[in-house]
Amino acid sequence: MSRSRTHNTPNRTVIASRLDATAATSNETDNTEETVQADGTGQTSDTGRTDDTSQTDETDQVGQTDEIAALVRAAGDEVVATITQAGREDSGSYFGHGKVDELADTVAATDANRVVVDDELTPSQHHTLESAMPADTAVLDRHRLVLEIFEAGAGSRRAKLQVELAQLRYDLPRLIESADEGLLNKQTEKGSPVYDVRDRIDRLERKLEERPEPAAQFRERRREEGFDLVTCAGYTNAGKSTLLHRLADEMSILDTDSSSKSDNAHSEKDATAAVRDRLFETLETTTRRATIDGRPVLVTDTVGFVDDLPHDLVESFSATLSEAGAADVVVLVVDASDAESRFRARLETALDVLDAQGVADERIVPALNKVDCLSTDESARRLAMAEEQLPESTADPLPVSVLEETNLGRLCETILERLPTETADLRVPNCDDTMALVSRAYDRTSVETVDYDDTVTIRCRGPPRILEQLRARAERITAEHR
Numbered sequence: 492m493s494r495s496r497t498h499n500t501p502n503r504t505v506i507a508s509r510l511d512a513t514a515a516t517s518n519e520t521d522n523t524e525e526t527v528q529a530d531g532t533g534q535t536s537d538t539g540r541t542d543d544t545s546q547t548d549e550t551d552q553v554g555q556t557d558e559i560a561a562l563v564r565a566a567g568d569e570v571v572a573t574i575t576q577a578g579r580e581d582s583g584s585y586f587g588h589g590k591v592d593e594l595a596d597t598v599a600a601t602d603a604n605r606v607v608v609d610d611e612l613t614p615s616q617h618h619t620l621e622s623a624m625p626a627d628t629a630v631l632d633r634h635r636l637v638l639e640i641f642e643a644g645a646g647s648r649r650a651k652l653q654v655e656l657a658q659l660r661y662d663l664p665r666l667i668e669s670a671d672e673g674l675l676n677k678q679t680e681k682g683s684p685v686y687d688v689r690d691r692i693d694r695l696e697r698k699l700e701e702r703p704e705p706a707a708q709f710r711e712r713r714r715e716e717g718f719d720l721v722t723c724a725g726y727t728n729a730g731k732s733t734l735l736h737r738l739a740d741e742m743s744i745l746d747t748d749s750s751s752k753s754d755n756a757h758s759e760k761d762a763t764a765a766v767r768d769r770l771f772e773t774l775e776t777t778t779r780r781a782t783i784d785g786r787p788v789l790v791t792d793t794v795g796f797v798d799d800l801p802h803d804l805v806e807s808f809s810a811t812l813s814e815a816g817a818a819d820v821v822v823l824v825v826d827a828s829d830a831e832s833r834f835r836a837r838l839e840t841a842l843d844v845l846d847a848q849g850v851a852d853e854r855i856v857p858a859l860n861k862v863d864c865l866s867t868d869e870s871a872r873r874l875a876m877a878e879e880q881l882p883e884s885t886a887d888p889l890p891v892s893v894l895e896e897t898n899l900g901r902l903c904e905t906i907l908e909r910l911p912t913e914t915a916d917l918r919v920p921n922c923d924d925t926m927a928l929v930s931r932a933y934d935r936t937s938v939e940t941v942d943y944d945d946t947v948t949i950r951c952r953g954p955p956r957i958l959e960q961l962r963a964r965a966e967r968i969t970a971e972h973r
């Protein structure tokens with residue numbers, strides 16, 4: 492549906508956004524208040540948020556288009572202009588008529604081939620807007636843009652099928668909206684576009700049903716083996732993957748069970764990474780084995796949250812949420828270098844998302860990342876804000892800088908403190924089998940004392956599931972030597 496230029500030529504994209512009325516700073520009287528920025532050269536710098544704000548004084552308003560601009564760049568496009576309008580949505584064409592004309596003029600003047608609208612458009616709004624643009628201009632909304640980013644980054648066969656399915660489900664009502672009557676009459680006929688899309692959707696759904704979600708199976712198996720599950724969650728660009736990579740040293744990450752293309756790319760880039768926004772770097776969850784103070788742990792890196800996207804849009808979002816729901820500890824990574832209002836809003840949303848997944852507050856370890864970008868005062872203010880916002884039973888928020896490796900040791904200690912831990916006293920007769928039990932206890936738990944006499948008493952602390960196994964083994968030994 493959307494026409495793209497070839498891989499070598501980035502799309503020239505105009506961003507069109509309706510501003511949140513509460514952030515609109517002037518002229519509250521009508522619904523046509525606007526800010527237009529188009530840079531004369533049609534060039535846009537690649538450094539993220541600063542290019543938007545440099546062209547206007549109304550930084551509050553324009554700050555709202557930062558994220559969509561970063562998403563457009565994540566899709567490989569060039570932003571050639573940004574058009575904003577404050578006020579109510581027009582139900583027919585989303586923007587008011589004057590604004591639609593202006594958008595069309597801007598597209599023509601900047602030789603753009605795409606318009607990205609920072610919201611979800613109804614099928615009819617999409618059709619009306621696209622029809623009003625110069626020929627061969629594709630109109631995409633935020634959801635479609637995200638699907639495109641996932642399409643480009645999908646690594647596994649399953650992810651590819653999922654993204655294709657999500658795109659077709661998204662496109663179908665829009666295809667019907669733009670089809671003429673003759674075509675619609677033929678929608679039950681084989682070979683008509685609508686029929687073909689429906690048919691492909693059916694086939695994809697069946698294919699995906701035949702392939703059970705691998706992560707869930709893998710997780711259950713590892714849990715049975717006594718692994719604790721730690722998940723890094725949070726907004727896109729917060730630093731989750733960088734953290735996982737750095738924790739590898741602290742936690743002695745042993746092995747990679749599965750890895751996505753983007754994660755490997757990350758590892759290499761991290762060494763020299765210039766600090767810039769990179770949205771949706773991780774497009775599939777990635778799990779690694781680690782040991783933390785002798786405890787075997789699975790650490791999962793997840794797909795970042797982004798505002799205003801339904802979590803069922805792509806399976807990798809829902810997989811991310813189910814990883815968080817299943818985890819023993821969720822490290823909630825928050826970008827502390829965000830402006831205060833965004834920092835607060837994102838922390839709030841992230842907590843709501845985790846809560847909706849049934850993640851108990853005491854399982855959350857909040858890490859306020861990128862404090863290297865903040866002054867001591869700013870950092871203290873973010874910490875105070877987080878302390879005020881976080882429920883009482885989460886771990887205390889920790890200011891960290893993953894890049895400068897500040898406070899990572901403390902973060903590991905906090906994770907360890909929050910892993911489910913019990914103490915067991917095992918009493919067994921002193922025999923050969925007991926030595927194997929002691930050795931197993933040393934391997935899988937933290938052994939506090941061992942007293943050797945006629946009976947051997949072992950006091951150890953560790954994951955409940957492992958202690959259960961050790962108790963069962965101790966009972967078997969005792970029964971066999973009675």
Ligand SMILES: Nc1nc2c(ncn2[C@@H]2O[C@H](COP(=O)(O)OP(=O)(O)OP(=O)(O)O)[C@@H](O)[C@H]2O)c(=O)[nH]1
Nearest residue numbers: 727728729730731732733771772773795892893894
């Ligand atoms: N200044 C600073 N930048 C950081 C820090 N940690 C990560 N970054 C940068 O933030 C950007 C995003 O980091 P990622 O690790 O890709 O973020 P993510 O949360 O995995 O993002 P998604 O995979 O998109 O969800 C990168 O450019 C990192 O180099 C930090 O402590 N300080």
Ligand SMILES: [Mg+2]
Nearest residue numbers: 731732772773
């Ligand atoms: Mg990532």
